Amino acid sequence: ASMVPGEGVFHLASGTDIWWDAASPEAKKAASLLAKRLNEIPGGKFRVRKADAGRRAGDNSISFAVDAGIVNDEGYSLAVSPDRIVIHSRAGAGYFHAVQTLLQMMPPAVFKHGAKVELPIRIYSVRIEDRPRFPWRGLLVDPARHFYTKNELLRVIDLMAMHKYNVLQLHLTDDTGWRLQIQRYPRLTEVSGWRDELGFATDPRDVTAFNARGQYGGFYTRKDIREIVEYAGERHITVVPEIEMPGHSQAAIRAYPEISCAGGTYESGKPAKVEDNILCPGNEATYAFVENVLTEVMDLFPSRYIHIGADECRRERWKTCPKCQ
Numbered sequence: 001a002s003m004v005p006g007e008g009v010f011h012l013a014s015g016t017d018i019w020w021d022a023a024s025p026e027a028k029k030a031a032s033l034l035a036k037r038l039n040e041i042p043g044g045k046f047r048v049r050k051a052d053a054g055r056r057a058g059d060n061s062i063s064f065a066v067d068a069g070i071v072n073d074e075g076y077s078l079a080v081s082p083d084r085i086v087i088h089s090r091a092g093a094g095y096f097h098a099v100q101t102l103l104q105m106m107p108p109a110v111f112k113h114g115a116k117v118e119l120p121i122r123i124y125s126v127r128i129e130d131r132p133r134f135p136w137r138g139l140l141v142d143p144a145r146h147f148y149t150k151n152e153l154l155r156v157i158d159l160m161a162m163h164k165y166n167v168l169q170l171h172l173t174d175d176t177g178w179r180l181q182i183q184r185y186p187r188l189t190e191v192s193g194w195r196d197e198l199g200f201a202t203d204p205r206d207v208t209a210f211n212a213r214g215q216y217g218g219f220y221t222r223k224d225i226r227e228i229v230e231y232a233g234e235r236h237i238t239v240v241p242e243i244e245m246p247g248h249s250q251a252a253i254r255a256y257p258e259i260s261c262a263g264g265t266y267e268s269g270k271p272a273k274v275e276d277n278i279l280c281p282g283n284e285a286t287y288a289f290v291e292n293v294l295t296e297v298m299d300l301f302p303s304r305y306i307h308i309g310a311d312e313c314r315r316e317r318w319k320t321c322p323k324c325q
Contacts, residue, residue: 008125010080011060013037014044015045018048032048041119051065067088067090068090073092074091077089078128097236107121113204132166133197138167143172154231164188169307172242174250175250175253177194178219181219183222187255191254192255194211203278239301241307246310247277250276259279261280261321261324280323283323
């Protein structure tokens with residue numbers, strides 16, 4: 001939001017202490033995060049210390065201090081002078097974003113774990129005041145069509161944090177795949193988590209997510225999701241799940257055809273032949289399915305929102321379905 005260049009350079013060297021205000025546990029988290037990253041630099045020795053009435057930061061230090069006057073929880077100020085670096089915020093998200101900005105003022109190699117970075121690092125004097133223009137800064141990832149492993153998603157989250165995104169929307173279900181383990185409906189992942197064709201003109205050399213039968217796909221276990229949500233939360237990113245309905249539901253219908261207008265039952269080892277991709281709203285089984293699925297989704301995701309899609313819905317099937325009429 002505001003940047004004013006200063007005079008001189010701060011030299012970040014092994015032995016530079018990182019201080020946090022005793023009044024803010026969130027400041028301690030941010031100081032520890034910064035120290036952890038800097039200590040990955042070969043030869044780096046950066047200590048985290050608590051500032052209180054008896055001890056204060058001296059020269060050649062980095063300090064995280066509290067300022068209740070910062071505009072919102074994601075705002076911060078960052079002041080670099082030749083003697084010290086001082087970061088002010090009122091909440092954890094602001095401190096975290098300040099750390100990302102400070103790291104971006106260093107050589108790019110600091111973002112590569114274990115990379116060789118020459119110490120001391122020169123950081124030019126500047127005064128930055130920053131806050132987000134938009135409260136929702138989102139990125140949509142679509143593993144329903146093309147599966148991303150858990151570790152690939154964690155890497156995406158790291159990159160989002162670096163650029164101060166704060167919402168990750170995961171498109172977990174569509175016609176082409178169901179990616180979320182639902183305990184009450186195991187066939188959603190056993191059957192609909194995999195497909196015979198790659199689709200979307202994908203080069204087979206670009207993907208590795210195949211099962212023993214040579215099918216393409218994969219899914220996230222409940223344990224995977226809890227880890228992804230926790231990892232994102234530590235970086236002040238909310239994960240919003242998308243469970244598409246009533247259209248784009250072909251994957252669900254393949255495993256549980258009774259929720260479609262055509263109906264039918266699943267035969268072991270034979271996914272249902274799907275006539276359409278829309279749920280049947282004239283069928284009580286549909287409502288039980290949706291409620292049970294969303295109950296498990298709400299248990300896994302603390303997000304205030306669940307995205308349901310609901311666009312691109314061809315409703316012609318409802319007009320000819322006696323149950324819908």
